[in-house]
Amino acid sequence: xxxxxxxxxxxxxxxxxxxxxxxxxxxxxxxxxxxxxxxxxxxxxxxxxxxxxxxxxxxxxxxxxxxxxxxxxxxxxxxxxxxxxxxxxxxxxxxxxxxxxxxxxxxxxxxxxxxxxxxxxxxxxxxxxxxxxxxxxxxxxxxxxxxxxxxxxxxxxxxxxxxxxxxxxxxxxxxxxxxxxxxxxxxxxxxxxxxxxxxxxxxxxxxxxxxxxxxxxxxxxxxxxxxxxxxxxxxxxxxxxxxxxxxxxxxxxxxxxxxxxx
Ligand SMILES: NC(=O)c1ccc[n+]([C@@H]2O[C@H](COP(=O)([O-])OP(=O)(O)OC[C@H]3O[C@@H](n4cnc5c(N)ncnc54)[C@H](OP(=O)(O)O)[C@@H]3O)[C@@H](O)[C@H]2O)c1
Numbered sequence: 001x002x003x004x005x006x007x008x009x010x011x012x013x014x015x016x017x018x019x020x021x022x023x024x025x026x027x028x029x030x031x032x033x034x035x036x037x038x039x040x041x042x043x044x045x046x047x048x049x050x051x052x053x054x055x056x057x058x059x060x061x062x063x064x065x066x067x068x069x070x071x072x073x074x075x076x077x078x079x080x081x082x083x084x085x086x087x088x089x090x091x092x093x094x095x096x097x098x099x100x101x102x103x104x105x106x107x108x109x110x111x112x113x114x115x116x117x118x119x120x121x122x123x124x125x126x127x128x129x130x131x132x133x134x135x136x137x138x139x140x141x142x143x144x145x146x147x148x149x150x151x152x153x154x155x156x157x158x159x160x161x162x163x164x165x166x167x168x169x170x171x172x173x174x175x176x177x178x179x180x181x182x183x184x185x186x187x188x189x190x191x192x193x194x195x196x197x198x199x200x201x202x203x204x205x206x207x208x209x210x211x212x213x214x215x216x217x218x219x220x221x222x223x224x225x226x227x228x229x230x231x232x233x234x235x236x237x238x239x240x241x242x243x244x245x246x247x248x249x250x251x252x253x254x255x256x257x258x259x260x261x262x
Contacts, residue, residue: 001225004029009080011060011117012087014041016186017136020217021084023049028221033077036087060087060113061105070120079128082224083121085114085135085158090192092204092262095149097195103150105197110154115161125174132175134224135162139182139234142242145256151192155180159230166229175227179220182234182241183210206261211235 008025012018014036022032022045032053034042039057046053056073058066074080089109091102118133125131140148141155159178166176189204216233223231232242245252 001227002028003221003225005031006081007031007033007077007079008082008084009033009035009056009077009117009121010084010086011035011058011114012136013045014038016188016213017181017184017217017220018084018086019045020213021086021220022053024214024217024221026050026053033080058117060117061108063108063112063116066113066116067119070117074120074124080121080124080131082132082134083118084224085117085133087113088136088138088155088188090140090148090151090188091194092147092189092192092200093195094147098150099196102193102195102197103153105193106150106154107157110151111157111161114158118165122169122174126169126172129173131173132177132224132227133162133165133169134177134179134220136179136181136220137162139180139232139238139241141178142180142232143245143252143256145259145261147260147262162230177224177228178230179223180230180232180242181211181216181220182232182236182238183207184213184216184234185210186213204262206238210238 003025008030010018010022013022013034022034026049033056034053035056035058036042037059042055046055135158137158138155140152141159144152162176162178183206189207190201191199194200219233232239
């Protein structure tokens with residue numbers, strides 16, 4: 001598949017992976033719908049990309065609001081060929097210390113928000129008999145580790161949702177791809193929630209040493225073009241973790257109990 005003249009809706013386009021995907025897709029001739037909360041950052045990106053794309057600010061933490069208001073926006077946008085559910089939020093906090101609201105916040109943004117946007121966009125793909133839904137889960141959606149009880153739960157949920165959706169829409173010629181990145185060098189650790197649900201505002205070594213974001217985005221676009229079902233994209237232990245867990249689960253569980261990626 002090529003991206004020229006395709007309309008691609010990307011959430012989380014204001015930063016990190018989403019921004020890198022937007023830049024590379026624009027270079028390949030795609031027409032973009034850029035979404036996130038930070039409207040100024042989206043407008044700046046649109047200007048950087050020649051000003052010909054569409055900015056749709058939204059807050060995934062308000063899924064009911066999206067379900068009510070986005071259909072009008074979609075009428076204005078028209079055809080969407082590819083939806084990339086990329087926006088997300090992580091955490092670096094222990095279960096015993098977390099306020100319950102941390103779990104609600106992670107599920108709203110990473111899971112319910114993703115479902116709401118998919119629910120808005122999918123019907124026109126079904127009517128047309130073509131389209132692609134791409135969701136960025138995580139290696140944390142395949143394996144668990146400390147400090148991520150809510151994040152991992154939300155990302156496992158995305159994997160399950162996408163597996164079921166893939167089965168349901170295959171007959172409509174709609175393809176579903178789940179991308180599970182390992183550590184990618186972005187602002188994700190800075191934006192990760194602390195036990196009170198606030199951004200921790202500090203870096204994490206494994207993310208700082210993670211894969212270059214442009215390299216990761218290029219691999220993601222390759223997986224989209226090849227219409228893969230699920231891919232893991234990462235270097236070193238973060239990319240190998242799902243395979244290690246699958247073949248050596250007890251060893252993997254012992255290792256994760258000793259590791260402190262915070
Ligand atoms: N970096 C990694 O190592 C890694 C690994 C595995 C999976 N991932 C996943 O990759 C995706 C992108 O993360 P990233 O690494 O690029 O992190 P990032 O630099 O922190 O970007 C996160 C993006 O999500 C948007 N976002 C956050 N909360 C939102 C909300 N309530 N409504 C709408 N948009 C929201 C942010 O935009 P605003 O703040 O403007 O809203 C931002 O554009 C996430 O789903 C993340 O879980 C990342």
